[in-house]
Amino acid sequence: MNLDANIPSGPLEQKWDKHRFDLKLINPANKRKFKVLVVGSGLAGGSAASTLAELGYEVDCFCFQDSPRRAHSIAAQGGINAAKNYPNDGDSVFRLFYDTIKGGDFRSREANVYRLAQVSASIIDQCVAQGVPFAREYGGYLANRSFGGAQVSRTFYARGQTGQQLLLGCYAALSRQIGLGKVRMFPRTELLDIVVVDGQARGIVTRNLVSGKVEPHVADAVVLATGGYSTVFFLSTNAMACNVTATYRAHRKGAAFANPCYTQIHPTCIPVSGDYQSKLTLMSESLRNDGRIWVPSKNGDQRTANQIAENERDYYLERKYPSFGNLAPRDIASRSAKEACDAGRGVGESGQGVYLDFKDAIGRLGEDTIRQRYGNLFHMYEKITGDNPYQVPMRIYPAPHYTMGGLWVDYNLMSSLPGLFVIGEANFSDHGANRLGASALMQGLADGYFVLPYTIGNYLASAKLGSVSGSSSEFTGATKGVEDQTKKLLSINGKRSPDSIHKELGRIMWEKCGMGRTEAGLKEALKIIPALREEFWNNVSVLGTGSELNIMLEKAGRLADFLEFAELMCRDALERNESCGGHFREDHQTDEGEAKRNDDDYSHVSAWEYKGPDKNPILHKEPLVFDNVKLATRSYK
Amino acid sequence: MNLNLRVWRQSNATDPGKLVDYPAPDISEHMSFLEMLDVVNERLIVKDEQPIAFDHDCREGICGMCSLMINGIAHGPEKGTTVCQLHMRHFKDGDTLVIEPWRARAFPVVRDLVVDRSSFDRIMQVGGFVSANTGNAPDGNAIPISKVEADLAMDAAACIGCGACVASCKNASAMLFVGAKVSQFLHLPQGHPERKSRASNMVAAMDHEGFGNCTNQYECEAVCPKEISVSVISELNREYTRATLTSGSD
Ligand SMILES: Cc1cc2nc3c(=O)[nH]c(=O)nc-3n(C[C@H](O)[C@H](O)[C@H](O)COP(=O)(O)OP(=O)(O)OC[C@H]3O[C@@H](n4cnc5c(N)ncnc54)[C@H](O)[C@@H]3O)c2cc1C
Ligand code: FES
Numbered sequence: 010m011n012l013d014a015n016i017p018s019g020p021l022e023q024k025w026d027k028h029r030f031d032l033k034l035i036n037p038a039n040k041r042k043f044k045v046l047v048v049g050s051g052l053a054g055g056s057a058a059s060t061l062a063e064l065g066y067e068v069d070c071f072c073f074q075d076s077p078r079r080a081h082s083i084a085a086q087g088g089i090n091a092a093k094n095y096p097n098d099g100d101s102v103f104r105l106f107y108d109t110i111k112g113g114d115f116r117s118r119e120a121n122v123y124r125l126a127q128v129s130a131s132i133i134d135q136c137v138a139q140g141v142p143f144a145r146e147y148g149g150y151l152a153n154r155s156f157g158g159a160q161v162s163r164t165f166y167a168r169g170q171t172g173q174q175l176l177l178g179c180y181a182a183l184s185r186q187i188g189l190g191k192v193r194m195f196p197r198t199e200l201l202d203i204v205v206v207d208g209q210a211r212g213i214v215t216r217n218l219v220s221g222k223v224e225p226h227v228a229d230a231v232v233l234a235t236g237g238y239s240t241v242f243f244l245s246t247n248a249m250a251c252n253v254t255a256t257y258r259a260h261r262k263g264a265a266f267a268n269p270c271y272t273q274i275h276p277t278c279i280p281v282s283g284d285y286q287s288k289l290t291l292m293s294e295s296l297r298n299d300g301r302i303w304v305p306s307k308n309g310d311q312r313t314a315n316q317i318a319e320n321e322r323d324y325y326l327e328r329k330y331p332s333f334g335n336l337a338p339r340d341i342a343s344r345s346a347k348e349a350c351d352a353g354r355g356v357g358e359s360g361q362g363v364y365l366d367f368k369d370a371i372g373r374l375g376e377d378t379i380r381q382r383y384g385n386l387f388h389m390y391e392k393i394t395g396d397n398p399y400q401v402p403m404r405i406y407p408a409p410h411y412t413m414g415g416l417w418v419d420y421n422l423m424s425s426l427p428g429l430f431v432i433g434e435a436n437f438s439d440h441g442a443n444r445l446g447a448s449a450l451m452q453g454l455a456d457g458y459f460v461l462p463y464t465i466g467n468y469l470a471s472a473k474l475g476s477v478s479g480s481s482s483e484f485t486g487a488t489k490g491v492e493d494q495t496k497k498l499l500s501i502n503g504k505r506s507p508d509s510i511h512k513e514l515g516r517i518m519w520e521k522c523g524m525g526r527t528e529a530g531l532k533e534a535l536k537i538i539p540a541l542r543e544e545f546w547n548n549v550s551v552l553g554t555g556s557e558l559n560i561m562l563e564k565a566g567r568l569a570d571f572l573e574f575a576e577l578m579c580r581d582a583l584e585r586n587e588s589c590g591g592h593f594r595e596d597h598q599t600d601e602g603e604a605k606r607n608d609d610d611y612s613h614v615s616a617w618e619y620k621g622p623d624k625n626p627i628l629h630k631e632p633l634v635f636d637n638v639k640l641a642t643r644s645y646k
Numbered sequence: 647m648n649l650n651l652r653v654w655r656q657s658n659a660t661d662p663g664k665l666v667d668y669p670a671p672d673i674s675e676h677m678s679f680l681e682m683l684d685v686v687n688e689r690l691i692v693k694d695e696q697p698i699a700f701d702h703d704c705r706e707g708i709c710g711m712c713s714l715m716i717n718g719i720a721h722g723p724e725k726g727t728t729v730c731q732l733h734m735r736h737f738k739d740g741d742t743l744v745i746e747p748w749r750a751r752a753f754p755v756v757r758d759l760v761v762d763r764s765s766f767d768r769i770m771q772v773g774g775f776v777s778a779n780t781g782n783a784p785d786g787n788a789i790p791i792s793k794v795e796a797d798l799a800m801d802a803a804a805c806i807g808c809g810a811c812v813a814s815c816k817n818a819s820a821m822l823f824v825g826a827k828v829s830q831f832l833h834l835p836q837g838h839p840e841r842k843s844r845a846s847n848m849v850a851a852m853d854h855e856g857f858g859n860c861t862n863q864y865e866c867e868a869v870c871p872k873e874i875s876v877s878v879i880s881e882l883n884r885e886y887t888r889a890t891l892t893s894g895s896d
Contacts, residue, residue: 060780075701076767078807079709095787131783138783140776140836142800149790168800173708177803181775188771196764219756248703283674285681288705389707392724392731393678458780506691508684552696557658558757560699561691 010265010618012631015419016120021637022102025124028420029463033470040065043469044228046213048200048255050077052172052450053433054234055179056457062191063182064462069226070183071195071215073250073563078180081236081248082453085172086293086386088156088164089450091129096153100161102126107638108159109448112338113413113441114590114606115640116268116614118633120420121438128459129451133165135458139178143167157294157339157446164447169293169385175450179457200255201491201566203231203262203429206483207475210262210429214487216495218563221556223491225484229474230428230465233259234457237412237434239272241571241578242523243515245409246278246291252567253574256416256435264424265616265629267417267437269574270582273444273591274524275410276342279393280362289408290393292365293386294446297335299370299379300403302326302342304363308353314364314402325349333645340443340591340604341645343407347524348602350406357404366402407524411449413440413591414581417616417631421464422456425616428472430465432456437614442590495555498565503548507564510545514568514575517541522579527595531583535576542572577617577626584628587611608640647673647739651686653698654746656755663755665744675735679722680705680712682734683745700759707731707871710806713813714759715746720810720869728808728871748813751856752820763809765855766823772851773844774827776836795833802829804872811866811874817858822866824848825878828885842896845885 017028035043043066047058050072058070072080092105105126110117133151137143143165144152156164167174186192195215202214204225212227235255239245260266277297279290303322310317325345327334337345346363349355356362371379376399380387387398394404415437416424422438424431433453440448478484521534545568553559588597588604589611597605614631649670656663670686677685680702687697703711707728714729716722721729724736737743747755752765791799803826811822828845831837837844860879867876 056780063779074703074709074711075763076807078767078770079703079711081704081709083709084704084706093786131781133786134783135778135780137786137789138776138778138836140799140831140834142796142803142830142834143786144800145791145793145796147793149792149796150787167803170708170804173806174800174803181770182778182780184767184770185775185777187767194767196767248709249705250703282676285674285677285685287678287681287684290706389731392727393733395676395733395735462780504692506688508688550691550694552691552694558699558760560697 010425010629012265012417012425012616012629013419014118014631015421016118017420021119021123024120025127032463032467035466035470037065041067043067044069045230045232045465046071046226046228047232047234048213049080049234049236049433049435050180050183051080051082051234051236051433052176052179052453053435053457054232055080055176055183056454057232057234057432057461058192059179059182059186060458060462061465062186068186068192069195069228070192071198071200073197073199073218075196077183077194077196078177080176081251082176082450083173084248085450086169086291087295088154088166088171088447089132089175090163090447091133091165091451092126092163093130093133095151096162098161100163104161105129105163109439109445110441110638111641111643112445113443114604114643115441115608115612115635116589116633117439117441119635119637124460125439125452125455128455131459132451132454136175136178139181141167141174141178154295155298159445172450175454199563200235201258202487203259204483204487205262205426206477206481209427209472209474211477212479212484214484214491216491219558221554221559223488225479225488227477227479227484229469230430232430232432232461232465233416233435234433235435237415238574239409239412241514241575242409242518243512244281244286244289246275246289249288252570254567254570256431257570257574259416259424259426259429261619262426263619264426264429265417265618266414266577267614267616268414268581269578269617270522270585270592271413271442271590272409273339273411273413274343274407276339276346276407277365277405278408279390280357280359280404280406290389291408291410292390292403292405294339296365296383296386299382300335300365300367301369302335302363302365304349304354304356310354314356314366323354330645337645338443339446340593343524344593346407362404362406364402365405367398368402371399409523411444413437413442413444417614421467422461423464423468428468430461432461442592494566495562498549498551498562499555501547501549501551503550505544505548505550507549507551507561507568510541510549511564511568511571514538514541514571518575518578522582525593525595526582528583531579534579535583538572538576538579545569545572580626581615581617585611585615606642647675647734647737649673649737650742652742652744655698655758658757659754673734675733677734678705678730679732679734680730698759699757702730705730708806710808713748713761713808713810715748715813717744720748720814721871726871726873748809750812750818752818753809753812765857766807766809766820768855769820769824769848769851770827773840773847776831777840778836789835791834799830799833802826802833802874802878805874806872808871810869810871812857814865814869815858816863816865817861819860820852820857821860821879821882822870822874822876824852825882826874829878829881832881832885840896841885842889845882846889849886
């Protein structure tokens with residue numbers, strides 16, 4: 010397997026410029042002869058599809074929701090980073106680059122991250138031009154705030170709805186191209202396979218979720234922008250239908266999967282309240298700017314929050330990390346909450362919760378200011394829990410939120426399968442072992458607006474693309490494979506609903522491959538997941554037919570892939586004998602309970618190659634080389 | 647609590663459909679409305695009955711996918727709330743809940759409670775944008791915009807495109823939806839070069855899709871989960887008049 014990252018030579022600051030100059034161009038009149046399939050209409054897919062169409066390519070775009078505007082990116086609340094240095098507080102491209110590398114616990118590629126920081130400023134310009142209503146200061150200029158463990162204010166935001174507004178900007182650009190006939194949009198359409206011809210990705214097979222029709226689509230290149238896989242845990246902050254199907258099926262067709270065990274558990278979510286729970290709601294991290302996190306100092310303290318005196322409270326983040334305090338990075342804040350709860354100091358009925366308290370901020374700034382800053386979040390919290398956070402502290406607990414792992418890509422964002430490009434959360438490239446707040450939106454739009462449109466041109470200009478037809482054996486074979494799987498799922502006639510099996514998988518993953526991982530636990534998971542998979546294939550119930558809107562069939566298909574993918578995650582977590590970022594191996598920690606990296610043996614990307622249904626995947630390693638930063642122990646003390 | 651559900655079941659677009667009764671015992675008041683439906687569905691599956699199809703995704707009140715009429719009210723009784731964020735504590739033991747899909751000519755039913763809202767997308771395709779190709783943009787701070795105007799733009803931009811406004815309007819008018827987009831761009835200088843074509847094209851598309859006229863009932867504002875104000879409708883009316891009465895295109 011070729012894992013050459015194709016990083017351009019030369020100094021870090023000049024790589025992207027130089028690379029763009031070296032890339033082959035396609036004459037404007039010829040671009041329309043190339044067809045590109047963009048799967049996904051979130052920030053990554055939406056921006057790529059519209060930009061490629063503006064450049065003149067023929068584009069088909071797919072999403073499983075009823076409209077491209079509803080991609081999961083819509084849910085992002087907090088903001089988007091950019092190295093604009095508008096507040097004049099010392100930010101720079103290099104600082105954003107350094108923060109991202111360090112925040113990722115030195116497990117990402119320097120060149121990719123630097124480019125991300127470089128193009129970040131253009132993203133804001135582009136979004137403003139589209140009419141994205143970013144927050145403004147009274148002078149009319151763009152407002153910034155500090156977010157998610159950054160010591161500079163580089164985060165742009167639109168109330169608590171930044172993802173929504175950025176996505177609507179993207180959706181508007183996409184809609185314009187659809188209206189002009191430059192993009193054909195396929196909503197309620199799910200990718201179920203990738204088609205490889207002569208070693209190149211040349212198309213996909215989809216199922217129309219309304220009619221059930223299975224169809225081949227032929228193209229010159231395929232772009233996956235299908236988001237992350239946090240829903241492997243069943244309960245997560247992600248939208249219900251997020252899934253791993255597109256990337257996992259691509260993996261089965263030859264694309265390496267990188268660092269699948271790197272998942273981010275977000276510290277500030279509303280705790281689980283019962284078995285019926287379908288998702289965990291994120292409370293924006295911006296709340297940590299003014300809220301103070303604490304638990305009772307005494308184990309098993311059953312009193313209500315307001316009955317517990319100041320000196321009986323443990324503001325554990327402020328105690329352990331005096332310089333970052335409540336703004337400690339996500340992985341650290343999450344783990345500390347788990348530690349407190351595991352020690353019996355958790356709050357709420359389940360004991361799986363900690364307080365996020367605004368009493369001091371309200372005292373200092375007044376309720377009005379707090380309402381102005383967080384009114385909608387407080388309102389949402391009250392709606393869900395029935396508690397009023399102006400009077401009692403919020404209760405929060407960590408929840409699966411983001412997946413840094415994804416399909417392996419090179420500097421051009423091309424996977425190890427030629428012609429298959431992967432952008433946004435679906436790839437692995439920029440966040441290492443832990444993502445900083447407000448950086449996913451930045452990466453999705455960087456990939457889609459400013460990176461992929463260049464690099465895909467180079468591929469199309471230089472690859473030898475033979476003529477391919479949808480009736481070739483590769484396409485008919487893949488189509489039949491999809492139809493066969495549908496038939497198989499419908500014929501099991503078992504007793505268990507897809508959701509009940511998914512919940513069981515989620516519990517296994519949360520316990521064994523969640524916030525704290527151990528060798529023994531992972532080994533156990535590797536035994537029970539295959540058994541659960543067996544159970545699924547023998548006992549799942551999928552009613553109805555394949556030729557109608559069938560929600561059980563959709564769920565079962567996605568779950569089938571999760572049941573294989575979960576094993577890959579555990580395998581990767583087991584193999585990575587160190588702690589780094591969101592991957593915390595309890596057997597690798599410092600005396601103070603911090604993550605202990607092992608740079609000598611694990612300073613690499615783990616890229617897994619699929620070998621067949623009952624065979625073990627093969628691990629390939631792409632070494633990470635750091636020429637511009639010094640590897641340091643992350644300290645937020 | 648124990649509830650009685652009367653749910654619209656329709657197996658496809660051509661099936662006439664009907665209301666079917668389902669008892670829903672042992673519902674926790676902490677569940678969201680959709681979690682309650684999940685529980686009902688799991689019980690149906692155990693009995694080998696097809697679960698009730700409904701649209702949903704984010705369950706955070708932001709994607710605009712969920713879309714249910716509960717006892718004749720779009721998104722149910724809680725003001726400013728999507729049905730995914732509505733919790734069962736707002737209902738009482740013994741309540742009968744009639745659950746139906748959005749009803750409008752321009753939103754045909756796909757199955758059960760799922761409708762086709764692609765007409766909204768088609769309206770956006772003719773004018774719900776600023777034509778700014780990637781790469782064209784000046785520095786973000788080169789266009790100062792007063793905080794007041796930016797906030798007004800944001801108020802309108804908060805629309806999630808769920809279609810509750812249409813579902814609750816006796817004329818099935820889409821004026822609140824279209825008004826929200828026109829208003830957003832009206833309050834931003836970036837929107838001005840195309841303001842005429844935007845207003846006239848979007849209104850024409852809205853008529854073409856079969857949405858009705860606005861007769862100032864304001865049911866739309868009452869159910870809008872993002873509490874978009876009907877003032878966007880007056881803005882749309884003004885913009886439309888301006889576009890038709892003044893000469894020349896943008
Ligand atoms: C609650 C929440 C809050 C967040 N807040 C922030 C924040 O403040 N700042 C920040 O930077 N990041 C935030 N994030 C992370 C960020 O929102 C996501 O990482 C990012 O939006 C992902 O964008 P994407 O384009 O890669 O994928 P998505 O937006 O998930 O889009 C995936 C697309 O792929 C399509 N798709 C998937 N599979 C298939 C298939 N098989 N066939 C066809 N189509 C398919 C979907 O329909 C969809 O259109 C947040 C995430 C969550 C969950
Ligand atoms: S499910 Fe997204 S708004 Fe209700």
